[in-house]
Amino acid sequence: MKRLIILLGIIGLFACQPTKNHHENTRIVTDTPIQYVNPIIGTNGMGHTFPGACAPFGIVQLSPDTDTVPHNVEGQYQPRVYEYCAGYQHKDSTIVGFSHTHFSGTGHSDLGDVLVMPTTGKVKLNPGTQTQPDSGYRSRFSHTTETASPGYYEVVLDDYNIKARLTATEHVGVHQYIFSPKTDGNVIIDLTHTLYNYDGKVLWASLRVENDTLLTGYRITNGWARTNYTYFAIHFNQPISDYGFRELEKPKYNGMWGKFNVNRNFPEMTGRKIVAYFSFEQPDTLEMKVALSAVSTEGALKNLRAETTGKDFAQLLNETQNKWNKELSIVEAEGTEDQKAMLYTSLYHTMINPSVYMDVDRQHRGLDHNIHKADGFDNYTIFSLWDTYRALHPLFNLIQPQRNADMVQSMMQHYEQSVHGALPVWSHNANENWCMIGYHAVSVLADAIAKKTVSPNQNLIDAMRHSASIPYYVNLDDYMRLGYVPFDKNRGSVSVTLEYAYDDWALFHAAELTGDSITAASFRKRAQNWKNCFDISLGFARPRYSDGTWKEPFSLFDTEGEGFVEGNSWVYSFYVPHDVKGLIEAMGGNDRFICNLDTLFVMQLPPEFFEHTEDVTAEGLMGCYNHGNEPAHHIVYLYNWTTAPYKTQYQIREIMNRMYRNDIDGLCGNDDCGQMSAWYIFSAMGFYPVCPGSDQYVLGAPYLPYMKVSLGNGKTLEIEAPDVSDQNRYVQQVSLNGNPVERLYLTHDEVMQGGVLLFEMGATPNRQRGLCPEDKPYSMSD
Numbered sequence: 218m219k220r221l222i223i224l225l226g227i228i229g230l231f232a233c234q235p236t237k238n239h240h241e242n243t244r245i246v247t248d249t250p251i252q253y254v255n256p257i258i259g260t261n262g263m264g265h266t267f268p269g270a271c272a273p274f275g276i277v278q279l280s281p282d283t284d285t286v287p288h289n290v291e292g293q294y295q296p297r298v299y300e301y302c303a304g305y306q307h308k309d310s311t312i313v314g315f316s317h318t319h320f321s322g323t324g325h326s327d328l329g330d331v332l333v334m335p336t337t338g339k340v341k342l343n344p345g346t347q348t349q350p351d352s353g354y355r356s357r358f359s360h361t362t363e364t365a366s367p368g369y370y371e372v373v374l375d376d377y378n379i380k381a382r383l384t385a386t387e388h389v390g391v392h393q394y395i396f397s398p399k400t401d402g403n404v405i406i407d408l409t410h411t412l413y414n415y416d417g418k419v420l421w422a423s424l425r426v427e428n429d430t431l432l433t434g435y436r437i438t439n440g441w442a443r444t445n446y447t448y449f450a451i452h453f454n455q456p457i458s459d460y461g462f463r464e465l466e467k468p469k470y471n472g473m474w475g476k477f478n479v480n481r482n483f484p485e486m487t488g489r490k491i492v493a494y495f496s497f498e499q500p501d502t503l504e505m506k507v508a509l510s511a512v513s514t515e516g517a518l519k520n521l522r523a524e525t526t527g528k529d530f531a532q533l534l535n536e537t538q539n540k541w542n543k544e545l546s547i548v549e550a551e552g553t554e555d556q557k558a559m560l561y562t563s564l565y566h567t568m569i570n571p572s573v574y575m576d577v578d579r580q581h582r583g584l585d586h587n588i589h590k591a592d593g594f595d596n597y598t599i600f601s602l603w604d605t606y607r608a609l610h611p612l613f614n615l616i617q618p619q620r621n622a623d624m625v626q627s628m629m630q631h632y633e634q635s636v637h638g639a640l641p642v643w644s645h646n647a648n649e650n651w652c653m654i655g656y657h658a659v660s661v662l663a664d665a666i667a668k669k670t671v672s673p674n675q676n677l678i679d680a681m682r683h684s685a686s687i688p689y690y691v692n693l694d695d696y697m698r699l700g701y702v703p704f705d706k707n708r709g710s711v712s713v714t715l716e717y718a719y720d721d722w723a724l725f726h727a728a729e730l731t732g733d734s735i736t737a738a739s740f741r742k743r744a745q746n747w748k749n750c751f752d753i754s755l756g757f758a759r760p761r762y763s764d765g766t767w768k769e770p771f772s773l774f775d776t777e778g779e780g781f782v783e784g785n786s787w788v789y790s791f792y793v794p795h796d797v798k799g800l801i802e803a804m805g806g807n808d809r810f811i812c813n814l815d816t817l818f819v820m821q822l823p824p825e826f827f828e829h830t831e832d833v834t835a836e837g838l839m840g841c842y843n844h845g846n847e848p849a850h851h852i853v854y855l856y857n858w859t860t861a862p863y864k865t866q867y868q869i870r871e872i873m874n875r876m877y878r879n880d881i882d883g884l885c886g887n888d889d890c891g892q893m894s895a896w897y898i899f900s901a902m903g904f905y906p907v908c909p910g911s912d913q914y915v916l917g918a919p920y921l922p923y924m925k926v927s928l929g930n931g932k933t934l935e936i937e938a939p940d941v942s943d944q945n946r947y948v949q950q951v952s953l954n955g956n957p958v959e960r961l962y963l964t965h966d967e968v969m970q971g972g973v974l975l976f977e978m979g980a981t982p983n984r985q986r987g988l989c990p991e992d993k994p995y996s997m998s999d
Contacts, residue, residue: 250545251538253554253561256365257881259322261307263836263845264884266566267319268305268365270383270390272537273544273568274597274620277509278319279383279390280370282329283309285344288413288440299831302326304412307881312374313344313355315383316410317390317507318447320645321569322888323601324832325652327441327645329412331449331507334405335394337377342405342463342492350376354405367545367565368537384534387573388520392505393530402500406451408436409465409490420444422491425514426484429456432495433514434486442648446582447509450517452525454504457495465490504530511647512588516576523577544568547616548898551923558879560901560921563894567609570890571624574598574646582647584634594626599645603653604847604889606660611906612895614668615968618929625665625677628658632680640684654691654709654782655716656684663723663910666730668965673731681724682736685717693717695763701749704760704768704780711750711758711780712848715792718747722795722997723910744997747793748803750780756804756813758790774826774841776833783832783846787817794851794908797858798996811859817842817852818868837876837885844876845886850896851907854915857961858993863947863982866918869900870946873920902926902936903976904963908995912965915994916958918948919976932971940978948986949977961987962994 259266269280282304286297300306302323304316314334320326334354345353355376362373362380370383379402380395396402408422417439424434432451437444461481466489477483486493497503506525510516525533545568550560575581575596583589589596597620613621631641635649640658643650659681665671688694692702692710696717702710722744728736752759752767760768760780772779773786781789791814793800801810822841827833837845842852853872856865876885877897888894899905903919919938926934951958954972963974987993 249542250548250561251367251541253557254367254541254545254565255558255562255879256367256370256565257307258559258562258879259881259884259888260303260305261881262884263834263886264882265302265320265322265324265887266884267303267321268363269315269319269370270368270385270537271569272368272385272387273540274571274573275385275387276572276574276598277317277385277388277390278321278569279315279317279385279392279507280319281305281312281372282314282316282332282410282412283312284347285313285410285414288415291416296831298413299324301412302887304329307360309347310357311347311350311355312358312372314405314407314410315381315390315392316412317509319412320599321566321890322884322893323890324887325441326413327411327438327445329410329414330436330447330509332407332410333392333505333507334407335374335377335379335381335392335396335503336403336405337379337396337400340403340405340494340496342407342494344407344410366538367541369534382530384530384537386524386533386537388508388510388517388577389524390507390509391525391530391533392503392507394500394503394505396500396503398501399499402497402503404495404497404503404505406493406495408434409492411438411440413440417489419489421489422487424462424486424491424493426457426460430454433517435514441650441652442646443650444586445646445648446511448512448514448517449510450508450514450521452506452521453495453497455497455500458498459496460494462486462491462493464488465492510576511574511582512576512580516578516580520577541565547927549925550901550921552921555879556921559877559883559897562879563877563897566888566894567612567891567898570599570601571597572599574627584631584644584647584649585636586647587634589630595620595623596630597624597627598647599890600624600628600641600658601643601890601892602641602657602661603643603655604892605895606657606664606909607847607850607892608895608899608906609891610661611664611668611909612898614664614670614929614965616926616929618668618670621665622670625662625671628661629676629680632684637687637690638683639687639690640680654713656690656720657716659684659720660723660909663727664906666727667910667912673727675731675733678724678728678731678733678736681727682740685720685724685740696746699749699763700746701761703763705762708778709780709782710760711786712782712784712789712792714750715747715758715789718744719793719795721746726910744795747796748799751790751803753803756809757786758792759786772826774822776827776830782848783830784843784848785826785841787841788843788846788849788852791817791852791855792848795910796997797855797907797994799998801858802998807859811856811861811864814852814856814859814864816840818871832887834886836882839872839875844872847889847892850892851905854905854907854917857915857987858996860988861984862961862987863984866947866982869917870920870943873897873900874943903938903974904968911995913962913995914965914968915962916948916951918946918978928969928971930969932969934968934971935973936976937973938976938978941976942978944980945978947979947982949979949983950986951976959987959989960992
């Protein structure tokens, strides 16, 4: 399978076609971390990543969209839209245009704001189709002309012979379009285009021509974000020679505007479905800067001026690549080229979402849709918390603690502005979209408290407690009354119960650390509710009805209709991260637990049990273990609570070798805003936060012979495993700064002290290591 090769240096930038001398100062920086990042990883199939340009944690993700599959047609869901959560599929042969906002790796979508497409010849105002690209403004392209690296994307639009080059600042998408000599050009701005589009998603759009080089406007959409405001300001480096627009939906009321010919060279364009064009006389090289704001066009203009005034494409590209190099330099590593590509691309993917959501003057739109100012913290959005509480936010506590503290404060602002008094569940762009289950912001806050990223305080506990006590939120009334969510009330009842119980443990532990004994006692009891959906006679989690009876018939294997979300009983029965010792007892003891884990990794799951679930695919399965979905991510580490911890060391390397590859299909499931990638980074280091909210990292086995990690407190941790390989995957001994580590975990304080973590590796397991009860990681039952 052909894979995009990231080209470095001058050759990589200019291989597509020659350019004039004034472009020759632009260079891809070499011998730096960005040279190992391959943004094309995961852009085919299930990864749902995008290849375009962005700055670290920026709100702009400027990337090509390769098709226009709608979410629904007259209310009927279109399954193919799932492939286009990030707007791009590597298998496609046409580009519709370049839009400015994208999620990274999600399994549902929105955004795709302000689509831009350069063209030549006759103006076309519809995108055309994959099968008939000539019917619209889209263009064919070839991957041989495509180049991607952090902060940079390049491609030749074959139908127009235009080289498109993209970079971005935190708030501004920066375009450079190189046309054939003596050729007039056009720029299409399609304000009807969105990801997960449907007829009526755009509520209103407005575009103003302020002068012959400046546009301003906004768009309001009703999608996954129910009310999403996107304001923009656009600057061209050359004057517009002609412009116009078409409104694709005739307005039912037009007031007195009929006295104007508004469709040609009229400086105000408004409507629900507007597509505009702007023409340029022989532009040669056209540079275009598109600044975004959620506050106002004035805010967009401030962002534009603050980040790009007096700077051309080359300068802005250089600044953004320097920012990426700084962020990615957090890690130094030794390994094969493919291993380093996977490591640094994973690190890159952890630094896209969440995104800073405020203007340069610190104003931002709140959940209440009022305008607020962030005082003393940076405001963030895009919280995919069902995914990211597991490893992404814990990773930030190690390497980006100040950012995570700001994210916690952003979540607290969400809580204060929420009419429900709720922390975010899955939120983006000043909207709660309520996706997935649990109240996992509780876990993020609890982990930040346990890791001393934020100081314990009663306001945090109050926000967590209120979020966990809203009776109308996903059967919480039944859960608080019965101790479980009944299957007759919720088809995902077991998953909901298990995740509530873990979140309740996180709140119990945080309250205990804060000194709130009343809350701690209440939620300690609730944390044991996992037992109420665990059938001891079966040894597995199982749905039950309101009257207490177990569901009959019941399948341990089916991922649909059996009480589970993006998983089945085989996977979710291992989801008790806060009480693994209690889980082992409930499952039948040590030997039975080991046997079940062994079986999980080798037992093949027949397609009939997952083919009707779009989030579970064969690519993510290793036996019945489903690494493509987050509920399984901690499971491989559970051997550490048994008499066979060496099996964790074996299986981790199997997962990393099979499920992560330097390839377009290199991710076995949705990257989910960096969670899949954060798992890889932790596992490469040799430890993992099985139970966020505790201060422990459970040991696995390092993947690389050497890593050096810059910690958030200014210290460094060197992880050495000089003999590690596919053969030498078993840990013989561990030492930290020369002191033997017999335990199967490290504490956060130990890691943050830095130094050298040395793993002695071998080809056969050390079956005696970690067998003492005091060497086992935390369990609530202890």
